[in-house]
Amino acid sequence: MPRSNATDTQDLFAAEPQAQQSAFELKGSVFTLSVLRIHSNELDVIEAQLAKRLEKSPQFFANAPIVVDLEAVRDISAPLDFHRFVAMLRGRHFFPVGVQNGSPSQHEAAMSAGLAVLKGRAMKDAPNVAPLINAPPDTTAEPIPPDDEPELDATLAARPTQAHNTKIIQQAVRSGQRVMARNSDLIVLAAVNAGAEIIAEGNIHVYAPLRGRALAGVSGDTHARIFCHQFEAELVAIAGNYRVFDDGPPKELRGKAVQVFLDGEQLIVAPLD
């Protein structure tokens, strides 16, 4: 949180409002986690199959944070011993961090075992995902076919979440128009004309002439940058540090491909090649 323009509300989050430097900052972030979907609540069955599956690549999931999906077993009334489950997974070098899609009582039990309850997307959305551990059909556990290594990847491999939001504008941004990309990068594929304003909380890319104003990292991200193909801007700003080009950009930058970034407090406009 930038101290310079800290408001009362922002101070509520600061650990010591009177201190020069906050002892911490709170930020949201998105992580990719592996999901272990169980189809049985019999820990012995799970452990046996898991052991067999991990034989080939014991280090593959070493200390991988993992979320246990309970959707398939949420209606099974027999309680799941989460303390034992966690110990078992740790023993196999997994690092369970939470559960999702379970019943309220399962969630309560998981929490008491030190697991977080995550608001997960229902796995129904992804019917193609092969189950890792099948519930025993009748009496015997279904043997795992030897050639199902790819399935392992499909199931346990990181489920990609959208890493970055990006707003893409294909049409020219014209005089008097303003484009705002909240919480995301902004890519403009046509000219940003004089008198137009493009604003992003993330980075800005303009693959055409930039003649108007471009403001990146407007919520205080000092690492945000502006990239453009043909630099003719009236104003550029990163995290509130701005520079105006009253008489047009300097000759050595005019019309060039440039990037704009912050070096400490200083706003740098540098050619890209």
Added chain:
Amino acid sequence: MATIIVVTSGKGGVGKTTTSASVSTGLAKRGFKTAVIDFDVGLRNLDLVMGCERRVVYDFVNVIQNEALLKQALIRDRHCDNLFILPASQTRDKEALNKEGVGRVLDELRDSFDYIVCDSPAGIEQGALMALYFADEAFIVTNPEVSSVRDSDRILGILQARSKRAESGSTPIKEHLLVTRYSPRRVEAGEMLSLKDVQDLLGIPLIGVIPESEVVLQASNSGVPVIHFDQSPSGQAYDDVVARFLGESRPMRFLEPERKSFLQRLFGT
């Protein structure tokens, strides 16, 4: 079903009314039944340029407010039988124009005409917004100078965001750049933006270039659209514009300074 064309620019005095008069005349001369509407409520220019100011009885606002029938207000052009003028009112303000009223009048015209040309007032206020709102195609009239280009850019943004086609998400308005008052001599001297500069800045297809000429002023004063002056470069350039609009391919003319021959200089023509 008529095509609605708006002639607009943002900036004033660039040649919107001259263009509306000549383009509508050019379409009518080619046999299309055409109506030209003056949206500049409160000022009134089109009837003067078309030479029908003495025949104005009812106007656009009268029709919108149901004080007159459309056929009572439409004035038949002096030169072309299938050209009709719907004049603006001088005694009202632009707030008299509203979407419902304008839409109703245009709908009524659409059935019996081929083209409806809407002569927009300058600015980006109600009159200009109403003139462009229902458009299918747009002529963006631009002079080769920075402020005119800037205002044209602004109006293009409005066409793309606030027109009926933009609001309903249908095919966008087809945009045509018309550069007027172009003086190749002054471009050469660096006093005016070049055609290429204007095209680069606005990035829309060029439909024509009208050279700066005294004939345009004479034509306006005499109430005859300049396209009738078929010996003058301006008149010929407007004829080219209409031809290109209708799909003909004609090379751009009048882009180089006129080199006068010895005899021309001698006789001062």
